[in-house]
Amino acid sequence: MTTDLKETIRTVNSAAVMGLLPARPRILALGEPAHGESTLHAVRNELFRQLVEEEGYRTFALESDCLTGLLVDDYVTDLDGTAGDDELDDVMARGFSHEWGAFPGNRELVRWMRTFNAGRPASDRIRFAGVDGPLEITxxxxxxxxxxxxxGFLAERLGTGLLPCSDDALDSFIGPDDRWTEPAAMMDPSRSVGQSAEARELRLIADDLAALLGAHTPGLIAASTAAEWERARLYGRTATGxxxxxxWMADTSPGRMTWLLGVRDAMIAANLLALAERGPVLVSAHNSHLQRTPSTMRMWDYPRLEWWGAGALVDAELGAGYAFLATAVGTIRHRGVDAPPSDSVEGLLYALPGDHHLVDAGRLAASLGERLPDARVSPWFGYAPLDPAQLAALDGIVFVKDAQER
Incomplete structure (x- = not known):
């Protein structure tokens, strides 16, 4: 090694993060190697607080349903009256997907965001956004x-003459919601309605509605508040995606899962780019969604799936306007993840003093030289170790020595 590893680490704070980057990014991505770990959430929340107070960040984005996330955004920004624990309980239960609302760190973050916004003008309030599609793995x-x-947005502002169908016809094409949410469809494409005659017609309708939204942009902006216009665009992206x-859930070709993974990340990327239009964003999601290199996964009968994740798509669009910090951990003992091998990247960082660090990934890669350590092997399916080959594609690493059970 040509550099002392201690020279690659800094304190995890907003100033140190900005010091690693050439300029303040429009989207700062903070990945995580495992979901639901309270220690990682605590580090994330503190960094976001500093970014808000010291760097002017005003949006927190999470790998959660973009539509239900509107409930959370309303809660933290609509400050008329008081909100008790019962209201917060409801927001946490209905405003998140993927069980995100059950994690104490997310509850603490939402509570803090509402408290921060109290007494501030609407233009200076921090916002919450889900950036995932209304999707679950099932x-x-x-x-x-x-x-x-x-x-409804278009009918109210343009009238019904230009719309491709009436609201009654739209409802008829959609039919019962449980046809769409059939859980068996993920494993059995024949159980999906995604390629039915009604679904194909809906794709044309959604495309025409999105086209109307674009073609009438000046008038629609003039006839709407900023929030109404922002949400209409979100509805358009979500409907088509x-x-x-x-x-593709109804497809039977070998490319089915690659398509599904790619569509999901394309939806995340489109939502992030839209959020960046209003100011700098901190997004929290799994490392695999945010990395610049192709994402890979083993799933069911697929030995290896590869696709471009949201981070790669956003990076291609924004260049230096996108920055990615991968989080790595030493132990998650309550999940059976014990101390890392000493010759892994996590093992080298684990040997350093301190509970957590911000690591200069470029200097770390240079210190390791041409022969990179072997990748760590995870004993728990829910944890994805850092890939040493990706070090050069990272802007930094947030290393947490021990992720502890709360």
Missing amino acids: GAASPRQALTALH LLRYHF
């Missing part, structure tokens, strides 16, 4: 919410 939502909201996802 299936996807009905397109009803996004389609009917977009249809969700119907595309359902289409």
Whole structure:
């Protein structure tokens, strides 16, 4: 090694993060190697607080349903009256997907965001956004919410003459929601309605509605508040992306899962780019969604799936406007992840004093030289170790020595 490893580490704070980067990024991505770990959430929350107070960040984005996330955004920004624990309980239960609302760190973050916003003008309040599609690994939502909201927005401002169908016809094409949410469809494409005649018609309708949104942009902006316009665009992106996802759920070709993974990350990327238009964003998601290199996964009967994740797509669009900090951990003992091998990247960092560090990934890669350490092997499926080959594609690493059970 040509550099002392201690020379590559800094304290985890907003000033140190900005010191690693050539300029303040429009999107700062903070990945995590495992979901639901309270220690990682605590480090994330403190960094976001500093970014808000010291660097002017005003949006926190999470790998959670973009539509249900609107409930959380309303809660932290609409400050009329007081909000007790019962209201917060409801927001945490209905405003998140993927069980995110059950994690104490997310509850603490939402509570802090609302408290921070108290007494501030609307233009200076921090915002919450889900950036994932209305998707779970076991299936996807009905397109009803996004389609009917977009249809209603356009009908109110443009009248019904230009719309491709009436609201009654739209409802008829959608049909019962449980047709779309059939859990067996993920494993059995024949159980999906995504390539039915009604679904194909809905894809054309969604495309036409999105086209109307674009073609009438000046008038629609003039006839809407900024929040209404922002949400209409979100409904358009979600309706078209969700119907595309359902289409590929019904497909039987070998490319089915690659399509599904790619559509999901394309939806995340589009949502992030839209958020960046209003100011700098901190996004929290799994490392695999945020990395610049192709994402890979083993799943069911697929030995290796590869696709471009949201981070790679956003990086291609923004260049230096995108920065990625991967989080790595030493131990998650309550999950059976004990001390890392001493010759792994995590093992080298684990040997340093301190509970957590910000690591200059470029200097770390240079210190390791041409022969990179072997990748760590995870004993728990929910934890993805750092890939040493990706060090050069990282802007930094947030290393947490021990992720502890709360």
